[in-house]
Amino acid sequence: MSRSDDIDVRPITAPEFTDWLRAVNTGFLRVPALTEEEIGARRGKFVEGRYLGAFDHGRCVATFRSFDQELTAVGGASVPADAISGVTVTATHRRRGLLSRMMARDLAAAKERGDVVATLIAAEYPIYGRYGFGPATWMAEWTVDVPRAGLDARRAGPADGGRIDLVEGEDVRKLGPELHERMRRGRPGAIDRDETWWKVNTGALLFDPSWKTPFFAVYRSASGEVEGMAAYDVDDNWGDAKQPLNTATVRWLLGVTPAADRALWEYLCSIDWIVKVKSGWRAPDDLLPHFLPDPRAARITTLADWLWVRILDVVRALEARTYEGQGTLVLEIAGVDGLTGGRYRLEASPEGASCTPTTESAELALGLGELGALWLGDESAVRLAALGRVSEERAGAARKADALLRTSGRPWCPDMF
Numbered sequence: 189m190s191r192s193d194d195i196d197v198r199p200i201t202a203p204e205f206t207d208w209l210r211a212v213n214t215g216f217l218r219v220p221a222l223t224e225e226e227i228g229a230r231r232g233k234f235v236e237g238r239y240l241g242a243f244d245h246g247r248c249v250a251t252f253r254s255f256d257q258e259l260t261a262v263g264g265a266s267v268p269a270d271a272i273s274g275v276t277v278t279a280t281h282r283r284r285g286l287l288s289r290m291m292a293r294d295l296a297a298a299k300e301r302g303d304v305v306a307t308l309i310a311a312e313y314p315i316y317g318r319y320g321f322g323p324a325t326w327m328a329e330w331t332v333d334v335p336r337a338g339l340d341a342r343r344a345g346p347a348d349g350g351r352i353d354l355v356e357g358e359d360v361r362k363l364g365p366e367l368h369e370r371m372r373r374g375r376p377g378a379i380d381r382d383e384t385w386w387k388v389n390t391g392a393l394l395f396d397p398s399w400k401t402p403f404f405a406v407y408r409s410a411s412g413e414v415e416g417m418a419a420y421d422v423d424d425n426w427g428d429a430k431q432p433l434n435t436a437t438v439r440w441l442l443g444v445t446p447a448a449d450r451a452l453w454e455y456l457c458s459i460d461w462i463v464k465v466k467s468g469w470r471a472p473d474d475l476l477p478h479f480l481p482d483p484r485a486a487r488i489t490t491l492a493d494w495l496w497v498r499i500l501d502v503v504r505a506l507e508a509r510t511y512e513g514q515g516t517l518v519l520e521i522a523g524v525d526g527l528t529g530g531r532y533r534l535e536a537s538p539e540g541a542s543c544t545p546t547t548e549s550a551e552l553a554l555g556l557g558e559l560g561a562l563w564l565g566d567e568s569a570v571r572l573a574a575l576g577r578v579s580e581e582r583a584g585a586a587r588k589a590d591a592l593l594r595t596s597g598r599p600w601c602p603d604m605f
């Protein structure tokens with residue numbers, strides 16, 4: 189067995205790209221084979237230095253990739269993020285520190301480049317806290333029992349003068365990017381989508397040989413503006429008594445107004461034959477259940493952490509977001525790797541915020557992961573204090589932190605990367 193320090197951890201070269209992709213599939217326990225189309229499309233995104241590999245006698249046994257991402261902070265500003273993905277260590281080489289070596293290298297480079305945060309979606313909860321990541325957004329999935337929902341069976345379309353049309357993938361590629369930009373600028377926790385996302389998710393680029401074209405629906409408001417869009421699949425399920433018992437499964441649904449969300453969910457729950465609607469990944473405070481006369485018809489089937497955030501630059505992270513309240517807070521942030529940490533004074537108001545290193549006594553002491561979980565406004569410092577994960581150095585500091593940092597709407601990242 190090779191020792192970990194015999195294994196070379198380094199950026200891959202362009203000719204190593206296909207082997208690296210196969211190693212990703214092996215690490216994710218998928219068949220290593222890839223379509224030529226996928227290799228070509230992924231190669232087009234290759235950025236030297238951002239794809240790391242670990243090599244044992246020339247064989248790629250671990251993978252790690254990062255790329256530039258824009259993440260929406262509270263208030264709508266985009267912050268530059270180091271998005272981490274494709275993290276695998278082949279089962280034969282696990283627990284020898286390869287992930288830690290790749291992570292240390294990538295985060296140091298991201299800090300050097302000036303990224304404000306690093307982001308990822310964790311395969312398993314216990315992996316990334318040690319590197320200073322905290323769960324910053326959550327997701328929920330609902331299954332709607334349509335016959336129980338109480339919607340009017342005579343419903344013929346949106347009651348607000350808007351309309352829903354079924355469209356083709358080509359239309360989605362034309363209309364979707366602008367709609368998504370509108371959505372993500374108004375949604376803390378959302379990230380940018382590139383052209384490849386739209387191609388892969390409309391069948392213009394085939395990554396998955398078993399790709400099946402979904403139905404695409406577009407909602408236009410009474411004034412004709414595109415305000416919402418959804419992609420959904422329907423199965424083919426007939427009961428014994430010649431009854432249709434189909435399930436619609438939403439792949440994604442974007443709305444920029446509550447009217448668009450309402451129209452799309454009502455539409456999905458009113459399609460003849462459909463008795464069940466699976467919502468796909470939604471914000472945990474999604475309005476879906478409350479669009480139904482009987483909200484209990486929507487049952488939560490998954491509730492889990494989603495986007496994890498690692499703060500790389502405390503000052504820029506805290507100054508990039510907005511604050512509904514006014515106040516000051518001195519935070520003692522424990523670092524994990526020497527890249528981030530220290531004591532900072534946050535002075536915040538609805539007009540703006542400043543964050544500066546300070547020698548004043550700390551009011552709240554916390555780890556980087558806890559700061560990551562609080563930063564997008566979702567987590568509560570009072571809850572974390574109850575769990576012993578933040579410590580009040582001054583009585584009432586956790587409550588004060590909540591008044592400043594928490595937000596009325598929950599952050600949401602609709603995408604997987």
Ligand SMILES: CC(=O)SCCNC(=O)CCNC(=O)[C@H](O)C(C)(C)COP(=O)(O)OP(=O)(O)OC[C@H]1O[C@@H](n2cnc3c(N)ncnc32)[C@H](O)[C@@H]1OP(=O)(O)O
Binds near residue numbers: 277282
């Ligand atoms: C953003 C993404 O891409 S998420 C996808 C992550 N990938 C996967 O889940 C695929 C399957 N798993 C793997 O490939 C690997 O097990 C990895 C990448 C999760 C971990 O890689 P390893 O090289 O084994 O991790 P490494 O040896 O550096 O471990 C560092 C520490 O994390 C701990 N750790 C690593 N993985 C896990 C885990 N899944 N659960 C709990 N602890 C873990 C190790 O025990 C070690 O702890 P220690 O420092 O206290 O000794």
